[in-house]
Amino acid sequence: MYERELLALHKSNRFRERVCYDENLIDLASNDYLGFAEDYSLFEAAVKEVGRFRFHAPKASQLINGYHPIHKAFEEYLCKINRFESAIVAGSGFLANLSLIEALVRKKDMLVLDEHYHASGVMASKLLDAKVFYFKHNDADDLQNILKSEKYDRAIVAVEGIYSMNGDLLDKDIFDVAAKEDTLLIVDEAHSGGVIGETLLGIFEHYGIKPQNNHIKMGTLGKAMGSYGAYILANEEIILFLQNRAKALVYATAPSVFDIALSHESLKKSQRSSKMLKEAILQRKNLANEIFGKKVESPILKLCVRSSSDALKLKSLALDEGYLIGAIRAPTVSVPMLRIILRVGVPLDKMRYIFEKLKSSYVFS
Numbered sequence: 164m165y166e167r168e169l170l171a172l173h174k175s176n177r178f179r180e181r182v183c184y185d186e187n188l189i190d191l192a193s194n195d196y197l198g199f200a201e202d203y204s205l206f207e208a209a210v211k212e213v214g215r216f217r218f219h220a221p222k223a224s225q226l227i228n229g230y231h232p233i234h235k236a237f238e239e240y241l242c243k244i245n246r247f248e249s250a251i252v253a254g255s256g257f258l259a260n261l262s263l264i265e266a267l268v269r270k271k272d273m274l275v276l277d278e279h280y281h282a283s284g285v286m287a288s289k290l291l292d293a294k295v296f297y298f299k300h301n302d303a304d305d306l307q308n309i310l311k312s313e314k315y316d317r318a319i320v321a322v323e324g325i326y327s328m329n330g331d332l333l334d335k336d337i338f339d340v341a342a343k344e345d346t347l348l349i350v351d352e353a354h355s356g357g358v359i360g361e362t363l364l365g366i367f368e369h370y371g372i373k374p375q376n377n378h379i380k381m382g383t384l385g386k387a388m389g390s391y392g393a394y395i396l397a398n399e400e401i402i403l404f405l406q407n408r409a410k411a412l413v414y415a416t417a418p419s420v421f422d423i424a425l426s427h428e429s430l431k432k433s434q435r436s437s438k439m440l441k442e443a444i445l446q447r448k449n450l451a452n453e454i455f456g457k458k459v460e461s462p463i464l465k466l467c468v469r470s471s472s473d474a475l476k477l478k479s480l481a482l483d484e485g486y487l488i489g490a491i492r493a494p495t496v497s498v499p500m501l502r503i504i505l506r507v508g509v510p511l512d513k514m515r516y517i518f519e520k521l522k523s524s525y526v527f528s
């Protein structure tokens with residue numbers, strides 16, 4: 164039925180496989196930035212917490228009776244530490260982006276996305292009966308020009324705190340443009356939450372930005388928090404509207420109770436240990452900087468290569484050495500690249516070893 168399409172994927176080196184990798188490989192590929200996914204004490208604490216309740220599963224939508232005290236406690240903690248008025252948990256980051264964009268962008272509104280915005284937002288934008296624009300990656304002037312040149316009831320701008328493939332930080336000026344042009348600003352903190360900021364809360368904290376009425380923060384729990392799920396933080400009115408109109412929240416089973424309990428434990432730990440974790444992140448960024456001579460802004464190290472097959476060869480070289488790294492190809496990115504995560508759980512000497520091996524095996528552009 165799909166033979167031709169599959170053949171085309173094979174021919175262009177774009178065929179992807181799911182592999183259960185040996186768990187003893189040194190993981191430099193996942194988004195488990197802080198190494199929490201292998202912290203057994205977090206797992207145990209979450210089991211204990213869930214065990215206090217009669218039901219360990221959500222069983223229904225949040226609007227029926229799936230909203231659990233564990234969800235509520237997590238939302239309250241999120242609001243307190245992030246200084247947002249209100250919160251709602253979501254099943255995943257993909258669903259959270261779908262919820263935000265599908266519900267908030269109404270008929271006469273305009274959605275403006277950074278051209279590198281995540282696929283979930285791009286897919287959601289296709290469901291809209293509203294104007295959709297893309298502005299040049301991280302370019303506040305281009306965003307401003309688009310906002311000035313169009314007519315709309317509301318404008319909703321969507322950006323990421325740290326971009327998942329480039330690893331670069333959101334330009335602070337974008338907050339200013341959103342304020343000046345009176346737009347809603349969705350900040351997807353999938354890769355910045357747990358990674359930057361005084362207590363690792365993300366890009367708002369990193370820039371010292373106090374949440375305003377026009378700010379929406381989306382955070383995912385499957386990356387630095389070593390769990391699964393997501394949340395949205397905003398003012399009360401926006402959260403009430405989402406709770407009523409976002410189909411991916413209304414017509415979906417509430418997020419896993421265990422995963423939210425685990426995320427709560429992880430978030431508390433990242434707060435408690437932020438100083439030590441930040442130092443560990445910095446050491447790994449410095450190492451990448453030293454070896455590859457790049458200014459590394461985040462724990463996402465991007466190394467461009469000349470072809471998809473080069474990316475695969477380097478991945479396989481790393482595998483032979485006992486390491487897992489990401490080989491990212493089209494359509495995810497336009498230029499093939501290695502995506503190496505400077506995970507806190509990986510010792511510096513082990514990281515140095517594979518970096519030197521890669522450096523001596525290939526001339527990176």
Ligand SMILES: Cc1ncc(COP(=O)(O)O)c(C=O)c1O
Pocket residue numbers: 255256257258260281283323327351353354383384385392393
């Ligand atoms: C920037 C960004 N937003 C959203 C998502 C989706 O989050 P989730 O994996 O929780 O569905 C991802 C990645 O998966 C992402 O990289």
